[in-house]
């Protein structure tokens with residue numbers, strides 16, 4: 001099938017490469033010319049496991065091509081996917097300018113029938129708006145084309161985007177148009193093992209709301225566990241035991257129950273905010289989501305609060321080694337990363353930081369800029385040298401089994417602040433290092 005994809009970001013690029021691998025003829029467009037020129041030469045604009053090889057294979061096979069030319073992209077595909085960014089402002093208003101710009105472009109350039117699919121995360125009613133913009137452009141130039149607009153939200157996670165694309169838990173097709181449903185069903189066929197379980201066809205509005213409801217549920221689970229972690233700390237219980245205890249119940253399930261330094265990334269916070277805003281505006285206050293947000297806001301300061309306690313308030317002049325800056329492992333994405341809150345709070349308190357991340361250093365450096373109170377380190381080991389204590393913010397595989405004896409030697413006053421509960425407190429302490437986790441009673445603030 002011929003497919004056009006607008007947006008070569010974390011989602012668009014991963015999706016394009018996977019469709020090309022499955023044998024579709026994919027043209028991926030982006031408004032960022034430098035990004036497209038790089039991609040045409042095989043240069044990756046982002047870090048995503050397995051993606052570079054997949055893009056290279058698609059380019060070599062000729063099944064994956066890139067363009068910055070809107071018209072060419074509008075004419076290429078039988079199906080056209082809108083996968084551009086949909087940021088939300090501080091209150092939760094979603095900016096649909098990029099989505100509508102693509103819709104208008106298709107309306108201006110398209111010369112034959114098409115299925116247009118909104119894959120960007122966008123509020124309920126966006127597919128209706130896309131349809132209105134498209135029809136407006138078509139009627140302005142007197143064109144009469146059969147165009148169907150579908151909503152097809154994406155559920156992949158950064159860090160496992162390729163895996164998630166190849167084997168999605170489910171594909172949600174929001175359309176009541178049999179032509180669009182049939183075309184999308186065929187397009188996704190290579191990724192679907194069990195259509196009755198994985199393929200969900202529904203109306204557009206339900207599909208749009210499904211995306212927000214999914215992210216809101218995931219965020220709620222995390223904030224719930226972070227609240228439980230606080231309780232565990234005061235009660236002398238260990239949240240890791242509680243997590244296993246409840247996760248074993250099939251009705252609850254083991255995933256997304258990890259207490260930690262708070263959720264970050266480009267989606268959870270943005271989508272919770274957008275859903276809460278839309279519901280408030282319609283007079284259906286989603287009180288639970290306000291609590292989810294407030295808890296996450298506080299959680300991002302949790303490591304700093306533990307350090308304040310450890311240093312009895314005297315953080316000024318201390319040097320903190322920070323392992324992990326990206327919002328989660330296996331990505332270079334710094335959007336809404338909890339590390340940023342920790343760094344800001346440490347700097348405001350007069351501390352210095354020595355930071356290391358396996359992939360996010362360039363993005364973090366670009367975001368933060370050069371300053372006297374940060375040292376950008378080339379290795380995890382270098383970040384430790386001469387630091388007072390260590391904070392683990394992102395649980396990259398390379399941080400999971402460190403040499404604790406080496407850490408004890410490198411740190412001036414050995415202590416680990418484990419923002420992702422990856423270490424065994426007893427093992428850390430037996431190396432002569434003080435241990436602070438999230439919600440782990442043994443090392444609680446009160447004990």
Ligand SMILES: NC(=O)c1ccc[n+]([C@@H]2O[C@H](COP(=O)([O-])OP(=O)(O)OC[C@H]3O[C@@H](n4cnc5c(N)ncnc54)[C@H](O)[C@@H]3O)[C@@H](O)[C@H]2O)c1
Nearest residue numbers: 007009010011030031032084085086098101120121154158
């Ligand atoms: N990142 C994720 O894990 C994820 C997962 C599921 C859904 N989503 C949703 O998917 C959408 C894309 O997210 P992302 O993380 O890939 O964003 P991104 O910022 O990484 O990429 C978006 C790309 O779209 C391009 N773009 C903007 N306007 C354009 C236009 N008019 N024509 C062509 N290209 C244009 C930008 O230059 C950018 O390269 C968002 O709505 C997001 O909420 C993201």
Ligand SMILES: O=c1ccn([C@@H]2O[C@H](COP(=O)(O)OP(=O)(O)O[C@H]3O[C@H](CO)[C@@H](O)[C@H](O)[C@H]3O)[C@@H](O)[C@H]2O)c(=O)[nH]1
Nearest residue numbers: 154155156157158256257258260262263264265267327328
């Ligand atoms: O038990 C958990 C799981 C995750 N996190 C944190 O939550 C954030 C988000 O993680 P994750 O959801 O794995 O990454 P994303 O790539 O942001 O993916 C989410 O957002 C995407 C964009 O909408 C959706 O497509 C995905 O389904 C949804 O998981 C990260 O900071 C994680 O550290 C926790 O604190 N505890």
